[in-house]
Amino acid sequence: MKTLDLREFEANRSDGVSQMLAGIKGDVDSILWTAQMRSSVRGGKPLGGPRIEDPPERDR
Amino acid sequence: MSPKELLWADSEGYQRRLEKSGIALIAVQRTLASQPHQVRGSEEFLRLFQWVANADPNHFTQVWRDPSAYFWVRRAVHFLASLRGEPLGTAERDYCADIGIDNPKDAIEHHLREFKRFVLGLAIVAGADVSFDEPYHASLPMAIPGTPYVLTGDAGATISGFSRGAIQMMNPSRSLAISDAGSTTDAGAHLELCPTMHCGEVSVLLNPAMFRLPGIGIPREWSNLPLAFQFEHAKLVSDALTAIRRFQPWTFSHLAAGLHTIALKPDDDTFLNVTVSELPGAFVCTVPTDAYLLAATFIHEFHHNTLFAIEERGPFFEASEEDEIEGENHYSPWVETLRPLHGILHAVYVFQPVFRFWTAAIREGSLSEWRLAFARDQISRAPVQLEMGINQLRRHAKLTPRGKEIVDALAAETAELMEESRSLGATLETPVVGITKSGVLRHLIRGGHQVTVRESLLEHLEASDIHGECAEEKAHLANAASV
Numbered sequence: 001m002k003t004l005d006l007r008e009f010e011a012n013r014s015d016g017v018s019q020m021l022a023g024i025k026g027d028v029d030s031i032l033w034t035a036q037m038r039s040s041v042r043g044g045k046p047l048g049g050p051r052i053e054d055p056p057e058r059d060r
Numbered sequence: 061m062s063p064k065e066l067l068w069a070d071s072e073g074y075q076r077r078l079e080k081s082g083i084a085l086i087a088v089q090r091t092l093a094s095q096p097h098q099v100r101g102s103e104e105f106l107r108l109f110q111w112v113a114n115a116d117p118n119h120f121t122q123v124w125r126d127p128s129a130y131f132w133v134r135r136a137v138h139f140l141a142s143l144r145g146e147p148l149g150t151a152e153r154d155y156c157a158d159i160g161i162d163n164p165k166d167a168i169e170h171h172l173r174e175f176k177r178f179v180l181g182l183a184i185v186a187g188a189d190v191s192f193d194e195p196y197h198a199s200l201p202m203a204i205p206g207t208p209y210v211l212t213g214d215a216g217a218t219i220s221g222f223s224r225g226a227i228q229m230m231n232p233s234r235s236l237a238i239s240d241a242g243s244t245t246d247a248g249a250h251l252e253l254c255p256t257m258h259c260g261e262v263s264v265l266l267n268p269a270m271f272r273l274p275g276i277g278i279p280r281e282w283s284n285l286p287l288a289f290q291f292e293h294a295k296l297v298s299d300a301l302t303a304i305r306r307f308q309p310w311t312f313s314h315l316a317a318g319l320h321t322i323a324l325k326p327d328d329d330t331f332l333n334v335t336v337s338e339l340p341g342a343f344v345c346t347v348p349t350d351a352y353l354l355a356a357t358f359i360h361e362f363h364h365n366t367l368f369a370i371e372e373r374g375p376f377f378e379a380s381e382e383d384e385i386e387g388e389n390h391y392s393p394w395v396e397t398l399r400p401l402h403g404i405l406h407a408v409y410v411f412q413p414v415f416r417f418w419t420a421a422i423r424e425g426s427l428s429e430w431r432l433a434f435a436r437d438q439i440s441r442a443p444v445q446l447e448m449g450i451n452q453l454r455r456h457a458k459l460t461p462r463g464k465e466i467v468d469a470l471a472a473e474t475a476e477l478m479e480e481s482r483s484l485g486a487t488l489e490t491p492v493v494g495i496t497k498s499g500v501l502r503h504l505i506r507g508g509h510q511v512t513v514r515e516s517l518l519e520h521l522e523a524s525d526i527h528g529e530c531a532e533e534k535a536h537l538a539n540a541a542s543v
Contacts, residue, residue, distance in 0.1 A: 001121065001125060004078060004124055006120065007113055013083055021090060025141075028141035034369070048445060050504055
């Protein structure tokens with residue numbers, strides 16, 4: 001992971017900052033964020049297969 | 061870069077996302093500096109921002125690559141935009157609901173106060189003193205960003221700053237020395253250390269408290285469990301990472317570049333495993349389980365992260381009448397409920413490297429009997445599910461040119477996986493193997509008969525494809541059964 005230097009960004013990333021500022025002041029959807037979502041789903045199963053029940057205690 | 065390289069080889073996406081969050085922090089500072097009196101707390105935020113910007117960049121990077129930093133800065137951008145009339149996103153609405161606030165002005169004021177947890181993390185990492193004009197009221201347990209420390213206790217904590225190696229607390233006044241972390245069992249506020257797992261170049265925290273953030277949209281009761289639960293299952297995590305390193309070194313190199321925090325939770329009725337778009341490099345997994353299944357789960361969940369990073373280069377879906385992100389409208393061969401197209405795209409992507417993991421493990425030839433049986437279930441099932449997923453996207457999605465390139469690349473990969481599956485002798489008559497809640501691999505037996513992969517896929521279609529979207533695939537599977 002490369003170092004993140006805010007001072008260097010302030011000096012050399014003015015295009016990115018301006019684009020972000022424009023998003024804040026105008027159209028926030030113009031900023032390329034990933035869609036807000038969660039991977040979890042109701043009824044999700046282990047690795048796409050069915051859930052297997054443990055046998056009753058007496059059968060273990 | 062070709063779509064295939066973008067999907068599987070590019071490990072720079074994690075860095076790009078981190079850099080974007082740094083740029084966003086500067087934009088937040090400039091927005092507030094242009095109107096410091098509009099938002100209460102701006103002056104202190106601007107002072108703390110300067111303190112952060114003047115810190116050693118290595119220390120700042122350690123703190124700002126914490127998944128919660130992206131969460132914080134993206135909310136800040138959206139709340140500031142909403143002060144100018146932009147609508148709130150789902151995560152911001154959920155955030156407001158969680159903290160009982162109903163307007164963006166109160167939300168951004170609350171949110172600016174939360175910046176202090178990053179300042180505290182940086183003070184600890186840098187060993188530098190800092191004080192807050194207005195004390196920070198922390199809800200416990202609180203993960204301190206960029207560190208393995210968790211501030212925990214029965215009630216909240218009021219923090220006035222950090223000095224002489226200790227967090228300075230108020231009401232009552234006391235100091236919590238970092239050097240004492242993990243040695244106090246006091247029920248009052250105290251510091252604990254979460255496990256840090258190291259495997260080769262991968263280093264990951266096991267820290268459920270990091271997920272205690274408003275509006276992330278998952279139940280969080282499990283995150284209050286004592287850290288002992290993480291330590292209890294740490295060996296399982298270590299074994300899973302070792303398995304990835306052995307069978308899928310290219311994913312392992314991605315983990316080294318982008319993985320930060322995992323939380324383990326017990327099995328319950330809420331969810332099994334989860335990755336949240338707002339927390340780069342983090343996911344939650346349910347245990348107990350088998351170490352190789354956990355490895356496959358890590359690969360699965362981490363690739364959600366990868367696809368989120370890829371999506372920040374440009375959207376996959378055109379705007380249409382359908383809500384591709386949240387509209388649960390379509391059959392997915394992996395879950396019982398209908399799913400949004402975006403979710404189906406994610407599933408098609410993340411199950412491909414999982415398939416590759418299992419084929420590599422089979423080819424290596426040392427899997428135990430039950431792991432081999434589970435692997436054969438997976439490589440028999442996955443190609444059929446992937447093809448259905450691709451078909452669903454092609455039938456229903458309005459894709460951007462980038463999205464079409466991605467889906468075409470995934471379709472080509474699926475064709476390769478089918479061939480790979482056949483070459484390993486996988487068939488639809490393979491018996492289903494699953495894992496129980498207690499973490500044991502077993503066949504699915506019904507009426508004294510071992511259910512086959514074909515039967516389970518057909519049963520799933522019968523139960524969950526309520527609109528008959530995959531009727532053609534269902535007929536194909538049923539006809540193949542009668543041959």
